Amino acid sequence: MDDGDFSTKSDAFLTWLQQIGTTISSKIQLADLRSRHAGRGVLATADIAEDEELFTVPRSSILTAEASSLPAEIKEQFDDQWLSLMAAMIYEYQRGSDSTWKAYFDVLPASFNTLMFWSEEELECLESSAVVKKIGKSSANESFKAKILPILQQHTDIFKTTGMSDDQLLALCHRMGSTIMAYAFDLEKPGSGSTAPRNEEDGWEEDEEETELLPKGMVPLADMLNADADRNNAKLFYEDDKVVMKSITVIKAGDEVFNDYGPLPTADVLRRYGYTTHNYAKCDVVEISLDLIKQMAAEGVKLKGPDLGERTSYLDEHGILEDGYDISHASSDPESPQFPDELCILLNTLLLPKADFDKMKQNDKLQKPALILESVRLLYTIIVRRRAEYTFNALDDGFNSLQLNAAPIDISSASHRQKQARLVVAGEKKVLQEAAAALQKMLLGTGDGNKKRKAPTDTFEEEAKAVRAQRSNGEHPSKKTKH
Ligand SMILES: C[S@@+](CC[C@H](N)C(=O)[O-])C[C@H]1O[C@@H](n2cnc3c(N)ncnc32)[C@H](O)[C@@H]1O
Numbered sequence: 001m002d003d004g005d006f007s008t009k010s011d012a013f014l015t016w017l018q019q020i021g022t023t024i025s026s027k028i029q030l031a032d033l034r035s036r037h038a039g040r041g042v043l044a045t046a047d048i049a050e051d052e053e054l055f056t057v058p059r060s061s062i063l064t065a066e067a068s069s070l071p072a073e074i075k076e077q078f079d080d081q082w083l084s085l086m087a088a089m090i091y092e093y094q095r096g097s098d099s100t101w102k103a104y105f106d107v108l109p110a111s112f113n114t115l116m117f118w119s120e121e122e123l124e125c126l127e128s129s130a131v132v133k134k135i136g137k138s139s140a141n142e143s144f145k146a147k148i149l150p151i152l153q154q155h156t157d158i159f160k161t162t163g164m165s166d167d168q169l170l171a172l173c174h175r176m177g178s179t180i181m182a183y184a185f186d187l188e189k190p191g192s193g194s195t196a197p198r199n200e201e202d203g204w205e206e207d208e209e210e211t212e213l214l215p216k217g218m219v220p221l222a223d224m225l226n227a228d229a230d231r232n233n234a235k236l237f238y239e240d241d242k243v244v245m246k247s248i249t250v251i252k253a254g255d256e257v258f259n260d261y262g263p264l265p266t267a268d269v270l271r272r273y274g275y276t277t278h279n280y281a282k283c284d285v286v287e288i289s290l291d292l293i294k295q296m297a298a299e300g301v302k303l304k305g306p307d308l309g310e311r312t313s314y315l316d317e318h319g320i321l322e323d324g325y326d327i328s329h330a331s332s333d334p335e336s337p338q339f340p341d342e343l344c345i346l347l348n349t350l351l352l353p354k355a356d357f358d359k360m361k362q363n364d365k366l367q368k369p370a371l372i373l374e375s376v377r378l379l380y381t382i383i384v385r386r387r388a389e390y391t392f393n394a395l396d397d398g399f400n401s402l403q404l405n406a407a408p409i410d411i412s413s414a415s416h417r418q419k420q421a422r423l424v425v426a427g428e429k430k431v432l433q434e435a436a437a438a439l440q441k442m443l444l445g446t447g448d449g450n451k452k453r454k455a456p457t458d459t460f461e462e463e464a465k466a467v468r469a470q471r472s473n474g475e476h477p478s479k480k481t482k483h
Pocket of ligand 1: 037038039041182223227
């Protein structure tokens with residue numbers, strides 16, 4: 001989009017906002033932040049005090065399934081918040097100038113940088129980050145084909161989709177679905193404050209339990225706010241007939257007004273919103289799959305299949321078993337421990353002598369989450385193996401030596417998406433290194449740890465490198481793993 005077109009659309013959007021009764025403080029402005037890869041955003045043009053009203057938007061102009069003029073008999077065919085909003089958006093978008101929201105659609109994106117739109121080759125740059133499995137492109141396609149396309153095809157006159165191929169309809173679904181994922185709010189009841197847009201957890205159809213019942217809607221202007229981890233300085237409040245964006249801290253003239261998309265790992269910010277900044281690194285996680293844990297328990301502790309199965313079934317009955325466990329950075333918050341309690345309970349249970357496991361089962365008890373020494377050792381070997389699933393190269397070393405929040409090393413020759421992927425991968429390697437260091441410390445405390453004089457991170461990286469080299473030589477890594 002050339003500059004003229006971009007600013008013409010912004011101006012038309014602002015005029016429309018005025019017409020629908022939006023009030024906007026003279027201390028903010030809608031800005032062109034394309035030079036920062038941030039599209040439009042809102043900037044403070046004067047100092048703003050805490051708790052100042054920045055703008056208000058009438059509830060009647062929020063684009064929801066209910067507010068859309070899509071005929072009721074079609075709305076009724078959708079039993080899901082996401083899909084009904086998608087259908088309403090497709091309908092309103094296709095109406096062009098006949099839609100109340102035309103000027104709004106004109107400032108919403110037509111293309112996205114979210115992972116759904118990355119090529120296979122680009123996704124490979126994310127290496128073994130678990131985020132790749134969370135994109136859900138094929139399940140989204142299936143859902144669109146089964147639940148939306150037939151309705152669009154049946155009512156081509158209403159949706160103005162005559163002559164559009166299945167691929168074009170699917171592309172339209174993806175466009176609206178991706179817009180909802182990155183822009184929609186969970187519309188709370190009057191009297192509450194919300195930090196949306198942050199309404200989706202693991203795919204296109206699933207909602208977080210607490211937001212499941214809240215209607216979803218597109219809130220013009222409120223969704224022009226960008227976010228950057230905990231730099232949020234504004235928040236949306238819900239009143240009876242309007243929503244109000246207010247400052248929640250002092251905002252200096254020239255500063256960007258930020259919303260809060262939630263404490264997301266860099267990988268999820270990229271998956272859902274298509275951007276990265278260094279500030280999400282503190283939320284980075286690495287998923288350790290149950291399959292890897294089971295494999296390592298079978299190899300390292302020689303747990304036989306039936307025994308392993310009995311223990312995992314027992315933990316499943318007690319809600320401890322998951323497909324994967326996220327390890328994070330060390331934190332002083334007991335709510336988000338570096339190694340989740342469920343993972344620790346799983347490991348402790350897998351390592352119990354058979355008689356002790358039988359007794360625990362008889363008493364219908366669970367292990368405590370504090371890692372026993374054998375679990376620390378097993379977890380260390382698992383972390384080594386997980387690290388070996390990522391590459392080792394000079395570029396990583398550059399990233400790895402960085403402090404969180406530091407500026408990236410110069411990789412200006414790489415494409416923007418490659419750089420974004422590197423940031424995700426480097427962040428996840430850092431999580432693994434910290435986890436290894438924490439486990440080594442626990443082992444050292446028992447006199448059982450690394451007795452060499454090298455820095456713990458070096459030995460960890462070397463062990464993982466060796467595992468990766470064995471694997472690429474076709475050898476079985478367990479034969480040479482040290483712990
Ligand atoms: C709710 S919209 C915010 C308005 C958006 N910038 C626009 O021009 O329409 C969310 C999208 O804004 C962009 N975004 C948000 N925060 C950003 C940031 N800190 N840096 C770069 N892009 C950001 C991403 O493209 C994201 O999907």
